[in-house]
Amino acid sequence: MFFVILLAQTVIGQKITGTVYDDTKTPLPGANVYVKGTSKGTTTDFDGKYEIEIDAKHQVLVFSFIGYKTKEVKVKGKTIVNVTLEQDSATLDEVVVVGMAESRMMKREHVVGYSIARIPQNTESYAAIKENDFKDVIKNPLSTFSVDVDKASYSNVRRYINNGGLPPADAVRIEEMINYFNYDYKAPKDDAPFSINTELSACPWNKDNLLLHVGLQGKKIPMDDLPPSNIVFLLDVSGSMNSPNKLPLLKSSLKLLLESLRPKDRVAIVVYAGSSGLVLPSTSCKDKKTIIEALEGLSAGGSTAGGEGLKLAYKIANENFIKKGNNRIVMATDGDFNVGLSSNSEMERLITEEREKGIAISVLGFGMGNYKDDKMEIIADKGNGNYAYIDNLLEARKVLVSEFGGTMYTIAKDVKFQLEFNPVHVSKYRLVGYENRLLNEEDFEDDTKDAGEIGAGHTVTALYEIIPSKNNSDKENRLRYQTSELTSQALESNDLITLKLRYKKPEKNKSLLIEQSVQNKPVAFTETSDNYRFSASVAEFGMLLRDSKYLGTATWKSAYMLAKDAKGSDEEGYRGEMIRLIKSAELLSSNKQE
Structure with missing residues (x-):
């Protein structure tokens, strides 16, 4: 009997909840919480709160945040663990990677605080800014x-x-x-x-x-008074999106957006990589299960034929146009267009023409390293839409749920x-x-x-x-x-x-x-x-x-x-x-x- 109870304790997880504070006793959102000796981890929400499950073999939680000292806490026998982190400039020399390098981190027992080399010079691009003078x-x-x-x-x-x-x-x-x-x-x-x-x-x-x-x-x-939406998700599934902070985060973000859509709204999904294609025809949001299944089935690979994807997305938006409705493309990408319609002037002409027909385009940016901010800003600006960068799921909730009306309705x-x-x-x-x-x-x-x-x-x-x-x-x-x-x-x-x-x-x-x-x-x-x-x-x-x-x-x-x-x-x-x-x-x- 004792063996059976011990085995159950080993297998069945114990839930730990709590709040992480900084040294001014202010809740710390986005702090990393890991179970020591495992790859299991989470981050705190905007109120600094977290929830994580431990097992009988792993009874130590590790708390970290850039600019603060990493802290280990034994949690055996506890269900609520509140932690205060102290500031420390030395920790800025250690980049804590959440998810982005999970496979590398799983090979090491001490996953948090693992010092990695600085990210090498990347190919991110930004439009030059000449500061306004007096x-x-x-x-x-x-x-x-x-x-x-x-x-x-x-x-x-x-x-x-x-x-x-x-x-x-x-x-x-x-x-x-x-x-x-x-x-x-x-x-x-x-x-x-x-x-x-x-x-x-x-x-x-x-x-x-x-x-x-x-x-x-x-x-x-009020949400009920907003006009019906005809939305086309235009999703980059090229090889450059093949990292956890890109396509997986993109999928999770769009699931949050679906929470805000009503049965009278419609969604289609167009993807582009080496070529573009229609993954899901315009579908009523009464059937969110079908839309989510289509999202879940996406995988990344190939080059980036962004121009062809844009043309197809506009075609689908036009075919399902709602008069006096919200007709909008939601483009999600790292902006790395390298095949097809790639020059800024070509994109501007296409987007301007469709804007005049009443179809707007909003842009959600993802990722790092090859991020093309300048191209995404042009697309949103010329397309009567807005542009947001999604660096985590909390930001996705802010843009696509909390500020849904501002993001989607002009x-x-x-x-x-x-x-x-x-x-x-x-x-x-x-x-x-x-x-x-x-x-x-x-x-x-x-x-x-x-x-x-x-x-x-x-x-x-x-x-x-x-x-x-x-x-x-x-x-x-x-x-x-x-x-x-x-x-x-x-x-x-x-x-x-x-x-x-x-x-x-x-x-x-x-x-x-x-x-x-x-x-x-x-x-x-x-x-x-x-x-x-x-x-x-x-x-x-x-x-x-x-x-x-x-x-x-x-x-x-x-x-x-x-x-x-x-x-x-x-x-x-x-x-x-x-x-x-x-x-x-x-x-x-x-x-x-x-």
Whole structure:
């Protein structure tokens, strides 16, 4: 009898649950938890919680996170194990691999903390970014740009830092980092698709300057009121997707998306590798089992005929087009197109033509090493869609479940900003980020000029650093052949700017105009909202990662303290995660300089 009981204890697992904290007692999402001596492991969720099963032979759990000391805990006889990890810069020299190198790690008893060689130079590609400079108001009174709701840059930056390295400067798009986070803006009134919110105070990285915060809040629409969807999954199953953080993560992510789809929605699956093919014809989401079985049957191999896949996906989307519905391709790839339609100009033409027919395309990026960020950004931007980078399943849940409406349903298209600065109060200004979204002055009123889209519930935030005018002598004309005279409205008004915004309703081609002024009435920095201070901390973080020439007094510590002060309720833990990333990036930066 004793032998039978002992055998049962060996075979039957014991469940351990708990929470992992950092040394400030803040829950630590994304921490690694392993059963020592096995390949069994998990990661903590956004609340720092985990659940794992042990057996009688393996009674030690190992906890680790980049930038923190690895900790082993004996758990025999326990069911709840809470752990606090201490920061340690030395651990940044050890990259903990979860899943990506599981087969290598299974061969070693001590799987966590296993020191591996740095990832060799890779073939990832990013579009070059020339940072926005200050503009003289007399010469450039108007600032015009397209909105950007893409968020890929932030999660990609997170991937770099969590893997023990700093991202290349061109991977850091500050506007996408700022817009990764949701802000507590007032809801739009009446039939307006969004509200406009502004705030003005001292610039935290240059106290002599002002920082203008402009935020849009998209209208939130209940799921039941959203139009039916005709979705085509366009999936890269080429050989470059053959790693656990690519195709397997892609499958898991799309299963999460299916949770949000309703019986009236439809899904088709197109794949591409050496050639493209239809894996699943358009199928009602009443039959999610069939869709999931089709996903599960996919495997990776071959070269990447991305162009042929795009053409077939558009063909299927057109054949199943829903009038007044959400017709959209969801492309999931590492962006490595190397066969067929591969030039950016060819892709742009195809996507632009189909966009005009009412078919949008959103892009989900996966993987590392050969990641082609520049191509994926072009596809989403030209295709009236959005672009997200999926580095883990928690990010997939954020993009495809929590922010489903914003990701999948457009409430306003071709949204453009134009700010006119009053030279009486503003000497120079600088738009923080949005370098690849700048428009010419005349593009603002040109309804044929493409711009960004806003999804249901989306927030969009932009920051301007402003050098105030000290006196009217700043505005003296310096040109020989022409003069510039200020209007009485400029001289007598306390307007800092006039803000104009153009947008189109999703089914319309003529834009509507919203206009409002912002007064030159900065509030004390201590009286600013969490929205204002947190967005400023993200900007500081991005400028530090880019080593911006406009850093001013910004430091890792100031960005950290500003973010920590403005964290707010942070129910889902995203802001707390960034605060930890700042600390990790600081340690990586100091190691790099040594």
